[in-house]
Amino acid sequence: MTNRQWHLAQRPEGRPDSDTFDFVETERPDPEPGEALVRTLYLSVDPYMRGRMSAGESYAEAWAVGDPLQGGVVGEVVESNGAGFEPGDVVTGNLRWADYATAPGTALQPVNPDLAPISTALGVLGMPGRTAYFGTRDVADVSAGDTFVVTGAAGAVGSVAGQIGSLSGARVVGFAGSEDKVEFLEDDLGFDAGINYKETDDYRAALDEAAPSGVDAYFDNVGGEITDAVFTRLNVDARVAVCGQISLYNAQSVPTGPRKLPALIESRATVQGFLAGDFTPRFEAATEQLAEWVDSGAISYRETVTEGLENAPDAFLGLFDGENIGKQLVKVAEP
């Protein structure tokens, strides 16, 4: 039985393109003892994967050229070789961009199809949702009365972060890249204000209007010039949660910008990078809370679904153009 999978063809210089990826036909693998064979249903593409494509330092281990690409997958167990799952079980894990993949049972988590659509295990109830949860609550420490600014606000992480901010009683302002996204933020997600950065010349002036009391907490997925503007509007004791910097990931040399440390003395702001993985012991509690919010309607979510494994690279590349609203998924097969 054949199995299609995507490999890293070469390291991208700057922006990845079709030459970055190689679509390979291999044999469907057999599960070793303790492993399960999983049929991919949904595949997640995420900005952090750009880091794994480069040889440079990143928090995520670099792929070797020729390696199969990997990411969050929701799939169906086809065969279990003592992996602790039954055929038909829906699971999630970090698996290959492939029709089928094997994994040790210990690397798979069960997905409950009765709780929510199974795709949410890659979005609002998965890594992006937990990233938003810990970043907003633990790192940005958002509380009632704060003004909370989010970049990449219509994306998988930002859309959840902003809503958690609202639930905490903050005034929430989101930056996003189209009028449709701003409508999504304001009308569907209940943000207090959305700023379409592609139609805004002066980010500081836009902030002065949307965040007239300054910025108490900032959840940054984007970096660059928007972040430069937000840093000029930080209130005393502000908290900045640095989650991602997608605007810089394709830079071909070290990006430069205005130095930010002098103003931190004035604001006594705290700037902290974080990874959801640092909060692993609390994953279950976070997922339960998120599921409760989704179930009650307190948190809405949206997905942008690209059909077909063959289109996974396009879905990934679209992240850098902001083509997705909400979580970008690739649907590989019907359940």
Next chain:
Amino acid sequence: MTNRQWHLAQRPEGRPDSDTFDFVETERPDPEPGEALVRTLYLSVDPYMRGRMSAGESYAEAWAVGDPLQGGVVGEVVESNGAGFEPGDVVTGNLRWADYATAPGTALQPVNPDLAPISTALGVLGMPGRTAYFGTRDVADVSAGDTFVVTGAAGAVGSVAGQIGSLSGARVVGFAGSEDKVEFLEDDLGFDAGINYKETDDYRAALDEAAPSGVDAYFDNVGGEITDAVFTRLNVDARVAVCGQISLYNAQSVPTGPRKLPALIESRATVQGFLAGDFTPRFEAATEQLAEWVDSGAISYRETVTEGLENAPDAFLGLFDGENIGKQLVKVAEP
């Protein structure tokens, strides 16, 4: 009776110079009810004063052109108009750069001449010492086994910060601007390593040698390229205490440099600006602890004393050339 005092003649563009200052002869003031007349013995010059000379935003309120300059003073009460002090009492407070100044008794703190030389109320037992104390312990959160890097390490704040780091059990590495200063760090203060940045082309290589396990805590008084290098060597969960950025204070446009947020995600480092003034309720406890350390010899200090009120501007300007070792003082009169 005449009284000499320094005024802000004009706002400096870039580096201040003699045109920034105006030496004025006025009348010796009389204390209003509740005030004391203080004869200046020692005057402190500090880098933060550069911020007060500009109209721009700074945490310290800007002086108006023509205003008398102010700063930390140790002086002797000459006359008390119900201020709660006696003539002959030694006091400290934020007073004019002048031979004599008045102040409300509530704005003056007593200095105990039996505890330590009175000049230390402007240094190791004053604002610089407390800044080092809170920055090292509360913000950089230095503990045993850490590698702790300090810039401006031979200065009033850095020299104390590094020694508190040693007392906490850290490996302490200091950047300073001369061989004399590096000797002072290593031989007198017990730093594990000193780096003469003026004789170092490659700060990263110097750090790899002096801090082979990377940097867990960083106390930054200087900013700029040294800080750029330190940021590339931050360990996971590192803490950066941003105290000062003297290398940037005279910049005539917004300084730029490599963007630092992307690497913070890798390191999950926390970067926090702070002011000693935020810890006011704990000043007394900090000063007592510092006095105990000085008394026991656990903390050494040095002072660079410029003689004469007329030379106060030169003493201030010398800070930007790193002419001082330890606390830079101006001795205005004999006790």
